[in-house]
Amino acid sequence: MLVTLFFFVVGSVLATINFTWWTSLPSLPPISFVQSFGAIGGIAVSLAIFAAIAALTVVVEKRRNGVLEKEPASPREGFSRYLRGPWPLVFGAVALALLNFATLAIAGRPWGVTSAFALWGAKGAQLIGIDPTAWAYWQQPGNAKALAESVFADITSVMDFGIIAGAMLASALAGRFAPSFDIPLRSVLAAVAGGLLLGYGARIAYGCNIGAYFSGIASGSLHGYLWAVAAFAGNIVGVRLRPWFFLERSFVRKIDG
Template sequence: MAGPTLVSSRRDDQALPRSSLIAGIVAAAVLVLGTLVLAGTISPAQGALLLVGGALGAVLYHAAFGFTSAWRVFIIDRRGRGLRAQMVLLAVAVVLFFPPLATGTLFGHPVHGFVSPIGLSVVAGAFMFGLGMQLGGGCASGTLFTAGGGNARMMITLVFFIIGSLLATIHFDWWTSLPALQPVSLATRLGSSGGIMLSLLLFGAIAAVTVWFEKRRHGTLERAAAPRQQHGSRWLRGPWPLLFGAVALAVLNFVTLAIAGRPWGITSAFALWGAKLTQLFGIDPGQWAYWQQPGNARALSESIWHDVTTVMDVGVIAGAMLAAALAGRFAPRFDIPLRSLVAAAIGGILLGYGARIAFGCNIGAYFGGIASGSLHGWLWLVCAFAGNMLGVKLRPFFFRQPKRPVVSGV
């Protein structure tokens, strides 16, 4: 006799759907057992970073903290709540990051930020990444947490994200040979206090611009939606307030700085995964200049579990999967339109390629770069936003959306 059918529209006090139950068990096992194994075989810090990644994945999922959707909504509809949340994220981050980065130590341990050259490779790479965000359907963090949350299409984006990252390592030396200025960090150039004040003024100015545009079109600012009624704990099953998500992500990035000695990153691991796969087919990526750099050469020669970024990426996926499972919403769908699949492939390659040559993604360059005071993070923001504007114009072809939704106001 067939068992009772479990549906996703269940009441919160009923049993989880089978897909969510299985996903929850798998995700919990990865986080618990992975932490124990990493702590025992590599270091306690490595095990702790897996849990930090898990916490980041849960926050991203439950707060629905997206960079791609926030930028798209502002570009199309001039709604700026998501962008303002990003400014809160960055404001909290610089207040936490700048003092230890200015001194070079945190809790007695050396730390460093993501500070990279300001050049044409950042311009081109960030623009590619921004375009890829809208075609691929997510940024670096968005790809991980939505894939972990059960979005089958984003797994396609992730696969091509890895391919694009690997391709960029082949040409990396050419891109970095293009004209560029030396790296500059506000945290060290102006000191922590001066850097924080200037950064906060810039964040406030961006937030004010979003308010002006939103009021000009709609007359009033968008309010956060009221949480849906449910029997279980909102903090266990979501959704979480967007601003809570912004603060939590900044604090968890600071925890990453304290444990790993550098900010949270995502996309360098994709290049490493791609390089490891090529070795299985008899190709030696070690002959490419990117993999001859000391840190990259060491990562290529070691197990991927020694790589901090890999461990945290796995944690993000597992954390988002656990969050989706507890919410009863882990239910992958595989009926993906062909044009959407093509967009995922193109977008993934642009995301991966762009992130490598721009010295990071929305996390490593935008979030981590600006939190480190790096001017390349600000250049990345401008160029990636321009790429998003083009991507928004191309989306209707791939996703059969109206070129512009009906909105009220001017």
């Protein structure tokens, strides 16, 4: 994971070098369901799309497997389940919605993650003698201000630090915190390639599955759905390539904590 994160940062800052080239390409105008149909109409359109996706998923799953896969039963009950997981899917969905609302109220914008990685990469570049202020991306007022200040003054960076700390705490509580440095070379190569693609792609797409997809759809923008279509196509390719990079196992290791 650390290898992936490092090259995610590298890919993000590399994307800022020629970011203006990407933004100069022909593009569609922004399309907002909220602006086109009003708040109620925009929500209705999104709910209709969600229903269509859910119905299609049910049809495809039943045709392939005969029945729908059930949510795995948790070996824990009560407070222990919420402390150590796994959470019920509905509970997780509600928590994400509430946290995104809290982010909007506190930060003044929908939840985003990856802009901080570009900032970290730019500050790292400065440490080794590279001047990112010569790149147009870092000459934009907001980005220039973030680069000049401490990372702890950047809301997205602080949130990312919290996410990393929270993920480590959650894995420790679940009994799954087990750092390992015995990583096959192919897996390392996958982490490097995947990290670079994630970082570069997230920057030119104005976000990852959080900022571009989750928050894009939540804000009523068509681009969130377009991102989902492209991500789905990429996942098909990734699943095909996965056996080459990773040792696939036919069993799931049980962890009882």
